[in-house]
Amino acid sequence: MNLYIKGEKVRNTTQNTDLHQIMASNNVLKASEIFEGQVHLYKHLYAHAVDCMSIKWMIELGIPDIIHNHCQPISLPKLVSILQIPPSKVRGVKSLLRYLAHNGFLQIVRVHHSTEENEAFSLTPASHLLVKGTDLCLAPMVEAFINPSMAHTWSHLKKWTYEDDLTLYDVSLGSNFWDFLSKNPAMNESFNEAMASDSQMINLALRGCKWVFEGVETIVDVGGGTGTTAKAICDAFPNVKCTVFDRPQVVEKLSGTKNLTYVGGDMFESIPKADAVLLKWILHDWNDEDCKKILENCKEAISGKGERGKVIVIEAVINEGQDEQGLTGVKLLMDVQMTCLNNGKERTEEEWKKLVVEAGFQSYKISSFTRCLSLIQIYP
Numbered sequence: 001m002n003l004y005i006k007g008e009k010v011r012n013t014t015q016n017t018d019l020h021q022i023m024a025s026n027n028v029l030k031a032s033e034i035f036e037g038q039v040h041l042y043k044h045l046y047a048h049a050v051d052c053m054s055i056k057w058m059i060e061l062g063i064p065d066i067i068h069n070h071c072q073p074i075s076l077p078k079l080v081s082i083l084q085i086p087p088s089k090v091r092g093v094k095s096l097l098r099y100l101a102h103n104g105f106l107q108i109v110r111v112h113h114s115t116e117e118n119e120a121f122s123l124t125p126a127s128h129l130l131v132k133g134t135d136l137c138l139a140p141m142v143e144a145f146i147n148p149s150m151a152h153t154w155s156h157l158k159k160w161t162y163e164d165d166l167t168l169y170d171v172s173l174g175s176n177f178w179d180f181l182s183k184n185p186a187m188n189e190s191f192n193e194a195m196a197s198d199s200q201m202i203n204l205a206l207r208g209c210k211w212v213f214e215g216v217e218t219i220v221d222v223g224g225g226t227g228t229t230a231k232a233i234c235d236a237f238p239n240v241k242c243t244v245f246d247r248p249q250v251v252e253k254l255s256g257t258k259n260l261t262y263v264g265g266d267m268f269e270s271i272p273k274a275d276a277v278l279l280k281w282i283l284h285d286w287n288d289e290d291c292k293k294i295l296e297n298c299k300e301a302i303s304g305k306g307e308r309g310k311v312i313v314i315e316a317v318i319n320e321g322q323d324e325q326g327l328t329g330v331k332l333l334m335d336v337q338m339t340c341l342n343n344g345k346e347r348t349e350e351e352w353k354k355l356v357v358e359a360g361f362q363s364y365k366i367s368s369f370t371r372c373l374s375l376i377q378i379y380p
């Protein structure tokens with residue numbers, strides 16, 4: 001084996017010990033550390049495409065639906081026969097399924113048929129969320145975010161770094177994200193469906209925090225999309241009147257019900273009046289200056305409601321010291337997304353506190369909501 005350090009050939013060696021000594025004498029890493037580094041690098045390098053695309057593939061082939069409808073773990077031959085996979089691709093399908101199992105999207109179980117024992121695949125909590133037609137299906141999130149124009153955006157990171165105030169969306173799409181959606185109806189629909197699918201989780205979380213809505217008679221869901229969260233609130237609290245307030249392009253074709261109304265407008269101009277304003281996944285899209293403006297408009301919207309008035313924010317709170325590493329990883333990934341794509345950010349509790357105070361509010365209270373998101377009540 002030829003060994004090069006800083007581009008110069010040092011010697012031929014086949015022995016790890018030689019390599020180790022050479023590295024040590026040049027004051028660089030130990031061989032074991034180098035090999036570990038290579039594993040780490042390749043893991044992330046190959047995962048770049050395969051981690052996301054294998055999930056997309058799984059949804060496109062309807063594998064979660066097939067396993068769900070099979071009502072028991074499914075063997076590879078059975079799955080191959082349902083999907084009519086050509087023999088030449090069976091080995092590739094097996095490879096993808098094994099990797100999806102490695103990543104927690106499938107579980108490999110042993111099933112017994114008379115004297116035979118075979119492998120079969122079952123769903124995990126993560127892939128249960130990809131079964132279509134259920135109340136909690138996140139497939140639209142995958143479809144919207146693994147869209148070629150969205151995925152392509154990240155190849156502009158270097159250009160973004162030197163483009164002063166421009167966001168990654170500005171650099172790659174030629175406009176901010178909301179203007180891009182306004183001009184691309186298909187993407188607009190796909191994004192709204194993705195947001196709606198995420199908001200279905202609200203139903204589950206609302207059960208644990210009914211007290212938050214006690215005494216609230218009217219609520220406006222600012223940036224409420226197509227109204228999934230508002231509908232969940234209306235179902236859980238039939239006496240609450242909800243207004244979904246969003247960009248005109250999002251709400252113009254939607255019709256309300258007895259206690260649900262859609263209003264189009266711009267939250268930077270004014271927000272309809274209510275006892276409470278809800279902001280779910282809104283403030284992380286914006287920088288502190290923009291957030292202050294939105295929060296000031298929220299304060300105006302609840303003014304005159306006395307003690308009943310409040311703003312309910314549903315967002316992540318970065319808590320590196322206390323959250324377990326996997327959860328922190330997701331929040332940091334969301335922060336990279338928000339920071340680069342929109343010039344927004346995910347915030348720590350300190351950052352939330354500063355924002356709330358600077359927007360003119362007196363106090364706030366953070367409670368747990370879903371695993372990723374907290375519920376922050378802000379009082380004038």
Ligand SMILES: C[S@@+](CC[C@H](N)C(=O)[O-])C[C@H]1O[C@@H](n2cnc3c(N)ncnc32)[C@H](O)[C@@H]1O
Binds near residue numbers: 279
């Ligand atoms: C990240 S999405 C969140 C949607 C929804 N709250 C949810 O969690 O499912 C942000 C929402 O803000 C809306 N939005 C963006 N700019 C807005 C503006 N200036 N005024 C009102 N809504 C706006 C978008 O149309 C979008 O529906």
